[in-house]
Amino acid sequence: MSEDCKCPLCASGESKEFRYSLRECAVCGLVFDERALLRESERNAAAFESETFVEPNGWVRLLQRRNARKAANRLGKSLAPGASVLEVGPGFGALAAELVSRGFDVHVVDTSRAVCRAVTSRTPAIRAHCGLLSDMPPGLVFDAVVASHVLEHVGDPLCFLRSIRARVRPTGFVSISVPNVQAPEAYLPGWTSFEPYHLTYFGPGQLRRALGDSGFEVDSLWTTEPYSGWPLALLRTITQKGEPRHLMAALAEPPQQGERGPARFAVETAYRTAMFLIGAVIWPARAVQSAVDRGENLSAIARPHEPR
Numbered sequence: 401m402s403e404d405c406k407c408p409l410c411a412s413g414e415s416k417e418f419r420y421s422l423r424e425c426a427v428c429g430l431v432f433d434e435r436a437l438l439r440e441s442e443r444n445a446a447a448f449e450s451e452t453f454v455e456p457n458g459w460v461r462l463l464q465r466r467n468a469r470k471a472a473n474r475l476g477k478s479l480a481p482g483a484s485v486l487e488v489g490p491g492f493g494a495l496a497a498e499l500v501s502r503g504f505d506v507h508v509v510d511t512s513r514a515v516c517r518a519v520t521s522r523t524p525a526i527r528a529h530c531g532l533l534s535d536m537p538p539g540l541v542f543d544a545v546v547a548s549h550v551l552e553h554v555g556d557p558l559c560f561l562r563s564i565r566a567r568v569r570p571t572g573f574v575s576i577s578v579p580n581v582q583a584p585e586a587y588l589p590g591w592t593s594f595e596p597y598h599l600t601y602f603g604p605g606q607l608r609r610a611l612g613d614s615g616f617e618v619d620s621l622w623t624t625e626p627y628s629g630w631p632l633a634l635l636r637t638i639t640q641k642g643e644p645r646h647l648m649a650a651l652a653e654p655p656q657q658g659e660r661g662p663a664r665f666a667v668e669t670a671y672r673t674a675m676f677l678i679g680a681v682i683w684p685a686r687a688v689q690s691a692v693d694r695g696e697n698l699s700a701i702a703r704p705h706e707p708r
């Protein structure tokens with residue numbers, strides 16, 4: 401391992417081969433993509449900072465609205481009416497819009513101008529800050545900061561979490577979600593979270609440590625296993641002929657969400673239906689997987705604690 405690529409969580413220089421050319425820190429167990437770390441901004445820019453914003457299709461919007469409602473239900477339990485919420489990396493803005501509809505004061509921050517424009521044009525009540533967290537007006541703090549599937553894109557997770565910490569009121573909390581590298585699907589090369597723009601891969605222990613080391617105290621940490629976890633991982637393993645996406649040659653290709661048309665929609669309807677059915681049939685296995693912290697979606701709620 402090169403001298404200049406230390407573990408992004410504990411700064412140890414000791415790492416060993418994980419699988420699919422990823423490295424695992426010998427000290428804290430964080431899994432990271434050493435080559436992607438060296439090309440961080442390039443890969444994330446290629447994937448996310450396009451000036452054009454492609455609207456997701458009906459299926460994706462439906463799933464996003466459903467997930468947004470579930471997330472808003474959970475967050476809402478810990479928030480007073482009218483509380484302020486900052487979402488870092490709002491994606492298509494489904495959660496932010498859902499939170500606005502429930503009367504919260506919602507801000508989003510994203511480096512992509514296209515994302516900021518799209519989110520605010522759909523829901524004008526959302527206040528968008530285009531840039532980095534550190535570019536936001538000093539002193540602007542929130543009752544909750546949400547970062548769902550953002551941490552794994554960041555080269556320096558501790559620095560990122562500390563800048564979130566600076567935006568959370570002392571009485572507030574942060575909600576973080578990442579892919580769980582300790583999910584059994586992560587043994588398949590087609591696991592949906594093996595992506596060229598994912599720089600780090602957390603398990604429950606590493607997420608707990610990252611939050612603790614950046615000034616938070618973990619309130620709760622849990623995993624969930626979505627309907628699509630196994631079917632998608634198996635499908636990608638077959639169709640990509642066993643090649644993990646983060647190793648594939650065409651890394652700079654633009655995101656594939658632009659493909660359109662009725663034929664594509666029909667295919668997607670068939671495969672979403674199949675996925676739902678498979679997910680429903682294997683529900684008991686998914687429940688066990690989630691209960692033992694092996695679900696592929698790993699989340700935590702943490703509160704600021706005073707520096708020791």
Ligand SMILES: [Zn+2]
Nearest residue numbers: 407410425428
């Ligand atoms: Zn480490």
